[in-house]
Amino acid sequence: MSNLKEKLLGVWKAVKHEFTRLDRTCNNCGREIFGGDTVAEKYFCKDCAENLPFNNGFVCSHCGRRTVAPTELCDDCTGFESSFARARSPFYYAPPVDKLIRDTKFENRRYLAEVLGSFAADTFEKNFSDADMITFVPMSAKERKAKGYNHAELICRSISKLTGARQEETIVKVAETDRQARLGRNDRLKNLKSVFKVRNKALIEGKTVVLTDDVLTTGATAEACSAALIKGGAKRVYVLTIASVTDPKVARALGQETGGIKNSLKKRARKLSKNAERKPSDKKRK
Numbered sequence: 001m002s003n004l005k006e007k008l009l010g011v012w013k014a015v016k017h018e019f020t021r022l023d024r025t026c027n028n029c030g031r032e033i034f035g036g037d038t039v040a041e042k043y044f045c046k047d048c049a050e051n052l053p054f055n056n057g058f059v060c061s062h063c064g065r066r067t068v069a070p071t072e073l074c075d076d077c078t079g080f081e082s083s084f085a086r087a088r089s090p091f092y093y094a095p096p097v098d099k100l101i102r103d104t105k106f107e108n109r110r111y112l113a114e115v116l117g118s119f120a121a122d123t124f125e126k127n128f129s130d131a132d133m134i135t136f137v138p139m140s141a142k143e144r145k146a147k148g149y150n151h152a153e154l155i156c157r158s159i160s161k162l163t164g165a166r167q168e169e170t171i172v173k174v175a176e177t178d179r180q181a182r183l184g185r186n187d188r189l190k191n192l193k194s195v196f197k198v199r200n201k202a203l204i205e206g207k208t209v210v211l212t213d214d215v216l217t218t219g220a221t222a223e224a225c226s227a228a229l230i231k232g233g234a235k236r237v238y239v240l241t242i243a244s245v246t247d248p249k250v251a252r253a254l255g256q257e258t259g260g261i262k263n264s265l266k267k268r269a270r271k272l273s274k275n276a277e278r279k280p281s282d283k284k285r286k
């Protein structure tokens with residue numbers, strides 16, 4: 001009996017140690033932190049907090065991606081019809097946020113959704129205070145079963161908890177999109193057209209909905225989900241992601257660090273050059 005007691009005590013100590021350790025170490029470099037006044041200093045050491053890729057320079061008024069100068073619309077958004085009113089993200093996709101997002105998504109570091117969601121909650125309050133509810137990009141039943149969780153749902157939950165915004169599961173993903181990553185934006189849009197369906201029209205009828213996801217890359221997923229929500233009766237859709245991928249040309253002009261971002265930028269550059277080869281009439285989103 002006393003052996004069991006000792007064992008239990010040992011387990012409890014290990015758990016307690018793990019929790020207090022997580023509480024006091026930087027989520028990027030692991031150094032000990034003592035907490036500060038800002039959200040960044042709560043989760044990161046001073047050095048890492050200062051170097052987070054905050055998306056607080058000039059942005060496109062529609063997609064929220066970084067722009068070089070104060071312009072109304074970025075090249076990507078010019079001439080496109082979009083189902084969402086606007087998209088915003090607290091970060092642009094660069095180290096260390098890119099890795100933190102990948103870890104949330106693929107490495108089962110689910111608690112990072114709360115860390116990243118804290119920054120998105122701030123963006124929510126600054127931009128989408130007129131929203132009626134907050135929702136997330138769904139996974140298909142198969143994807144969800146394979147992974148055990150939906151990172152977008154966890155991010156959404158974190159924002160909802162911090163802002164008090166009502167969280168609703170509004171969309172279902174009814175088909176698989178395995179080859180999505182290899183497609184350009186127009187093909188992605190075509191591919192996604194019948195993938196998302198609204199669960200309950202009465203829930204979103206006439207409502208302003210905030211859609212959350214991890215990263216805004218080409219914007220095709222956000223567009224497809226927003227289109228489904230608008231078609232289902234929503235009045236307005238906003239998109240809130242943790243980060244947005246900067247246009248490669250803009251990134252170069254801004255001297256953006258391209259360590260972990262290099263591959264996604266390269267991919268995006270390929271997509272954009274593919275799109276540029278198309279006739280302008282093909283560029284319409286709908």
Ligand SMILES: [Zn+2]
Pocket residue numbers: 026027028029030031044045046047048049
């Ligand atoms: Zn650090």
Ligand SMILES: [Zn+2]
Pocket residue numbers: 060061062063064065073074075076077
């Ligand atoms: Zn834009």
